[in-house]
Amino acid sequence: MAQIYYDRDADLSILKGKKVGIVGYGSQGRAHALNLRDSGVEVVVSELQGTANWEKARKDKFMPCSAAEATSQCDLIMMLVQDNVQPAVYQSEIAPRLEEGKALGFAHGFSIHFNQIVPPSSVDVFMVAPKGPGDLVREQFVQGKGVPCLVAVYQNFTGQALKISLAYAKALGGTRCGVVETTFKEETETDLFGEQAVLCGGVTELIRAAFDTLVEAGYQPELAYYETCHELKLIVDLIVERGIQGMRKVISDTAEYGDMTRGPRLINEAVRQEMKKLLVEIQNGEFAREWILENRVGRPVFNALEKKAEAHLIETVGRKMREMMPWLKK
Numbered sequence: 001m002a003q004i005y006y007d008r009d010a011d012l013s014i015l016k017g018k019k020v021g022i023v024g025y026g027s028q029g030r031a032h033a034l035n036l037r038d039s040g041v042e043v044v045v046s047e048l049q050g051t052a053n054w055e056k057a058r059k060d061k062f063m064p065c066s067a068a069e070a071t072s073q074c075d076l077i078m079m080l081v082q083d084n085v086q087p088a089v090y091q092s093e094i095a096p097r098l099e100e101g102k103a104l105g106f107a108h109g110f111s112i113h114f115n116q117i118v119p120p121s122s123v124d125v126f127m128v129a130p131k132g133p134g135d136l137v138r139e140q141f142v143q144g145k146g147v148p149c150l151v152a153v154y155q156n157f158t159g160q161a162l163k164i165s166l167a168y169a170k171a172l173g174g175t176r177c178g179v180v181e182t183t184f185k186e187e188t189e190t191d192l193f194g195e196q197a198v199l200c201g202g203v204t205e206l207i208r209a210a211f212d213t214l215v216e217a218g219y220q221p222e223l224a225y226y227e228t229c230h231e232l233k234l235i236v237d238l239i240v241e242r243g244i245q246g247m248r249k250v251i252s253d254t255a256e257y258g259d260m261t262r263g264p265r266l267i268n269e270a271v272r273q274e275m276k277k278l279l280v281e282i283q284n285g286e287f288a289r290e291w292i293l294e295n296r297v298g299r300p301v302f303n304a305l306e307k308k309a310e311a312h313l314i315e316t317v318g319r320k321m322r323e324m325m326p327w328l329k330k
Contacts, residue, residue: 003181005151010170010179014163015041021070022046023089024081025053025062027134028107032078032172034060035141039171046070067093076164078105078128079117084295087116098123101157103164108191109184112154114288125155126165127184130174141173149174154184192282197275207232211314221317229318230325 018041022033025047037043045062046069047054057064071077071094079086079094090111098104103124111117112125119125130137132147140147149169153161169179195201207229214224238247248256281287294302309315322328 005166005169005175005179005181007170007175010166010175011163012039012041012167012170014160014167015076015171018042018075019044019073020168021067021074021077023067023070023077023079023094025057025064026080026082028130028137029053029080029134030056030060031130031134031137031141032080032107033057033062034138035173036168036171038141041171044070044073068097071097074102076103076105076168078107078168079111080107083108083110083116084291086111090117095120103158103161105165105168106184109152109154109188110192110288113184113188114285114292116292119155121155122157123155124157124161124164125153126161126168127152127154127187128165128169128172128174128179129187130172137172144176146173146176148177149179150182150187151179152182152184152187189279189282192287193275193279196278196282196287203232208312208314215313221313222321225314225317225321229314230321 015036020036020041021044022029022036023046025033025045029045029047030053033043033045043062045057045064046067047057047064049064054064065073067089077094077098079090081089094104098120100120100122103126104119106112106125106127107129109127109129112119112127127150129150129152130147131149132140137147149172151162151165151169153165155161158164166175166179169175210228211221211224214228215221235247235251238250242250248259251259278287294300
């Protein structure tokens with residue numbers, strides 16, 4: 001079973017007298033910066049001048065600077081730009097200024113696990129990964145709550161890397177509800193697999209396939225959208241709140257019977273075998289190499305697939321149906 005840490009296990013004073021550099025002021029970066037500042041930690045924000053995120057940091061009363069300046073000033077540097085951008089930012093801005101004894105943090109293990117960033121042996125390398133989007137991390141913190149986090153230590157030069165990661169997680173609010181210890185390898189591989197098999201790839205392809213099946217059979221696309229896409233959130237919310245069996249106790253007996261008898265026919269042994277193939281491609285680095293190369297050559301496959309997806313009927317119908325549901329708009 002996993003080791004789980006709470007408020008009592010983390011000492012926030014470890015960050016006292018230290019400066020924390022937040023590299024990237026996107027959704028996670030903003031939440032990290034604001035939560036740390038509200039926890040009494042001195043924060044320096046790095047963002048590209050003139051961008052929307054740079055302006056947002058200014059409005060939040062930070063004085064954003066370059067990643068190079070942040071690294072020079074700070075004892076702990078947290079990498080919160082996207083995975084495909086991290087290596088370039090690290091090589092040009094951070095690596096030349098990463099002095100002995102400093103700490104380099106991540107919210108996802110991709111760049112370290114797949115050797116896109118190779119830090120010197122003279123620094124701590126750790127991860128604090130909130131299991132929720134930045135807006136939720138900030139919202140829960142303001143309410144006196146927190147979002148669970150994962151923590152991992154890749155390199156422990158000072159002997160304090162775990163304590164630093166737990167202090168950082170506490171400053172985010174994560175130890176209020178629980179922080180699970182893992183490794184960079186485990187976090188990276190399970191995260192990628194979850195995205196591909198269920199959360200993104202599996203779910204979106206299942207939705208489109210079901211939508212297409214109904215439309216091709218002559219049913220109105222508006223009804224197909226309701227039944228295969230819109231109502232998914234209702235079921236997922238129930239699963240998150242109550243678990244799978246808890247969800248089944250709320251839906252109708254007809255729906256539950258269909259769930260238990262037809263679900264295994266759809267997600268059959270062939271699908272399970274394909275999931276195992278996806279996992280192997282993640283474990284052996286095949287997916288990472290493919291994605292890294294895709295970025296190096298200008299994302300031709302990514303851009304073509306994205307354009308094709310935008311043209312799907314479910315996107316046109318979905319926009320129309322969502323206009324009928326004003327409560328969806330934030």
